[in-house]
Amino acid sequence: MDTDQLNRTFAALADPTRRAILARLAEGEATVNELAEPLPLTLPAVSKHLKVLEQAGLITRGRSAQWRPCQLEPAPLREATDWLERYREFWEGSFDRLSAHLHEIQKGSTNG
Amino acid sequence: MADNPVAHGAPTREFTITRVFDAPRRLVFEAWTDPRHIAQWFGPVGVTTPLSSISMDVRPGGIWQLPMIDDVDGTEYPVTFTCREVVEPERLVLTTRVRPGSGTLPDEAVLTVTFAELGDRTEMTFHVCGLAASEENAELENGWSSSFDRLAERLARVTSASTGAAR
Numbered sequence: 001m002d003t004d005q006l007n008r009t010f011a012a013l014a015d016p017t018r019r020a021i022l023a024r025l026a027e028g029e030a031t032v033n034e035l036a037e038p039l040p041l042t043l044p045a046v047s048k049h050l051k052v053l054e055q056a057g058l059i060t061r062g063r064s065a066q067w068r069p070c071q072l073e074p075a076p077l078r079e080a081t082d083w084l085e086r087y088r089e090f091w092e093g094s095f096d097r098l099s100a101h102l103h104e105i106q107k108g109s110t111n112g
Numbered sequence: 113m114a115d116n117p118v119a120h121g122a123p124t125r126e127f128t129i130t131r132v133f134d135a136p137r138r139l140v141f142e143a144w145t146d147p148r149h150i151a152q153w154f155g156p157v158g159v160t161t162p163l164s165s166i167s168m169d170v171r172p173g174g175i176w177q178l179p180m181i182d183d184v185d186g187t188e189y190p191v192t193f194t195c196r197e198v199v200e201p202e203r204l205v206l207t208t209r210v211r212p213g214s215g216t217l218p219d220e221a222v223l224t225v226t227f228a229e230l231g232d233r234t235e236m237t238f239h240v241c242g243l244a245a246s247e248e249n250a251e252l253e254n255g256w257s258s259s260f261d262r263l264a265e266r267l268a269r270v271t272s273a274s275t276g277a278a279r
Contacts, residue, residue, distance in 0.1 A: 093156025
């Protein structure tokens with residue numbers, strides 16, 4: 001895992017328009033026109049966001065000059081979501097034990 | 113939320129866990145601030161945090177060292193927190209700095225724990241906000257939002273499906 005990649009991923013995800021674009025691409029590939037349609041943005045503005053996403057490695061684009069469908073690139077996103085998930089699991093596991101511990105010591109104190 | 117350290121940085125990743133414990137608030141707070149308690153619960157199943165190696169200075173600026181030992185192979189995972197705020201028995205703020213080379217974690221995370229009384233029970237709210245150092249991208253000020261959490265869930269499904277990774 002590469003920290004720079006993770007930082008690029010989070011930077012790219014920080015923008016709501018780019019999150020909207022990624023959410024659309026999670027459903028399947030799309031062209032710039034298709035991506036721009038539901039957004040209150042011009043085509044050049046959408047292209048700019050796509051460039052950021054492409055540089056962050058979150059999407060790839062087809063080769064053909066006229067028809068360049070965008071596709072989601074899952075690996076960096078998986079790393080970002082995995083980070084959160086692992087840290088959350090760490091604490092969820094600890095809190096399960098905290099709950100058991102609180103239960104245990106109170107049982108002891110009522111008996112004694 | 114006075115003097116929230118997060119406000120001075122660029123929040124980039126966060127989550128909240130809320131738990132209700134069947135214990136009075138003072139006891140839950142003690143479980144967080146007394147090494148004899150911490151040794152009993154800190155770290156997920158599979159590691160132990162021995163009381164003999166814990167050191168905790170429960171004051172603003174104090175350092176907490178909670179080394180976790182892998183139950184199977186004895187590997188030690190050092191965990192260090194800096195205590196930022198102690199409001200007994202309602203609130204604790206800790207930060208944790210991640211050593212170089214640990215890769216996937218952000219450079220610093222702010223952990224805010226609040227304890228609210230619910231009759232005889234206690235609601236604990238645990239909030240994590242990761243901060244990444246040397247962020248040059250001004251857009252990071254947007255931070256993460258709940259909409260991103262939802263997106264992350266959807267993407268997690270997509271990405272695990274695409275690699276066939278078992279969860």
